[in-house]
Amino acid sequence: MRLAERTSLLRPSPTMALDAKAKEMERAGRSVISFGVGEPDFDTPEPVKEAAIAALRAGRTKYTPVAGIPELRKAISERFLREQGTSYPEAGVVVTAGAKQALYEIFQVLLDAGDEVIVPAPYWVTYPDQIVLAGGKPVVVPAGIDRRFALTLADLEAAATERTRAVVLNSPQNPAGAVLDPSEVVRIAEWAAARGIALISDEVYGRLVYDGAEHRSPATASPAAREATIVVDAVSKTYAMTGWRIGWLLTADVKLAAAVANLQSQSTSNTNSIAQYAALAALTGDDSALPEMLRAFAARRDLMVEMLRRLPGFEVDVPRGAFYCFPRVRELLSAPPRGMRFESADALASHLLEETGVALVPGSGFGMPEYLRLSYATSEQRIRDGLSRVAKVLGA
Numbered sequence: 001m002r003l004a005e006r007t008s009l010l011r012p013s014p015t016m017a018l019d020a021k022a023k024e025m026e027r028a029g030r031s032v033i034s035f036g037v038g039e040p041d042f043d044t045p046e047p048v049k050e051a052a053i054a055a056l057r058a059g060r061t062k063y064t065p066v067a068g069i070p071e072l073r074k075a076i077s078e079r080f081l082r083e084q085g086t087s088y089p090e091a092g093v094v095v096t097a098g099a100k101q102a103l104y105e106i107f108q109v110l111l112d113a114g115d116e117v118i119v120p121a122p123y124w125v126t127y128p129d130q131i132v133l134a135g136g137k138p139v140v141v142p143a144g145i146d147r148r149f150a151l152t153l154a155d156l157e158a159a160a161t162e163r164t165r166a167v168v169l170n171s172p173q174n175p176a177g178a179v180l181d182p183s184e185v186v187r188i189a190e191w192a193a194a195r196g197i198a199l200i201s202d203e204v205y206g207r208l209v210y211d212g213a214e215h216r217s218p219a220t221a222s223p224a225a226r227e228a229t230i231v232v233d234a235v236s237k238t239y240a241m242t243g244w245r246i247g248w249l250l251t252a253d254v255k256l257a258a259a260v261a262n263l264q265s266q267s268t269s270n271t272n273s274i275a276q277y278a279a280l281a282a283l284t285g286d287d288s289a290l291p292e293m294l295r296a297f298a299a300r301r302d303l304m305v306e307m308l309r310r311l312p313g314f315e316v317d318v319p320r321g322a323f324y325c326f327p328r329v330r331e332l333l334s335a336p337p338r339g340m341r342f343e344s345a346d347a348l349a350s351h352l353l354e355e356t357g358v359a360l361v362p363g364s365g366f367g368m369p370e371y372l373r374l375s376y377a378t379s380e381q382r383i384r385d386g387l388s389r390v391a392k393v394l395g396a
């Protein structure tokens, strides 16, 4: 069949491609250690599961309002107020199938053909594709390891044009775990508000910060910044609920929220009703599983950073949020160990997967081709085993 032109814009997610290859090797009997996964390896907290079972038993199995059950929209609005001290109306909350759908819908309702969206790199793989699908143009602004992956207002000023409609902020960030300095967040938010540019703030890793780092939403900078900001969040990462598919957006612009809900009503309708009750329990529960998860992540991060730093030609920054390390391997590519030659970090990642069964994600999909991404949402034992294998192959 002849497919629509639009399909040529879609690229398979690079993380999924690697995952598929790793799974294929596993099926063939190879021992594979994957650092590719973007989800906590912990289980969903028990009270959340219980709430889902109770919802099921109570027959909460019918359509809900498209934008989500009122209790959940209220809990989302209240949680933001509790954590960030800024309130958004319940009418400005739309519950979506994960943060991914929220982002997709925001770009669809905001962008006209040729509108520009500033995307700091490294970026989460999905942003540019979703922007292009909505007819927009991603304008990529890089900030690598030399700058600790920290976007500044000066970067945005240099990239902005008449056509700039929005900026995507993601702090704590995937893939480098960088956390923007709160004072820079305020400067950026005030600048965007003054220029009438929307700030799409992806805060899915907002609770996953270490070493006393502070996650500050740009919505908190000023009343005008609150109006300019659309917050995107989800239960996915914070509560180990990636498979439940519950995310949301918060906006002060109820017209925008209504447009998103309309779009959703013509595509997926409400998100899964039972999962909405589970998310409600997660957001209104006692968060007691979180400190334990954070402690485990911090210990794994320290181990991973220490082991990566011993590898030849790896430059590693200590991530302060999320659960990823993003080492630069430029030096390894330009001066590889004796007898080895790698065209790119992609080639290096393929070689390591084939030789050692260790899966690392090349940085090209995140807009930074000289890097690799490793998730430390896996056990210390697997970090030790996996990186020992890599060290052996690289002669470290």
Ligand SMILES: Cc1ncc(COP(=O)(O)O)c(C=O)c1O
Residues within 6 Å of the ligand: 038, 097, 098, 099, 100, 101, 124, 170, 173, 174, 202, 204, 233, 234, 235, 236, 237, 242, 246, 247
């Ligand atoms: C930065 C970022 N935003 C959004 C998402 C998507 O989250 P969800 O699973 O809630 O759709 C991810 C998932 O990896 C992510 O890393």
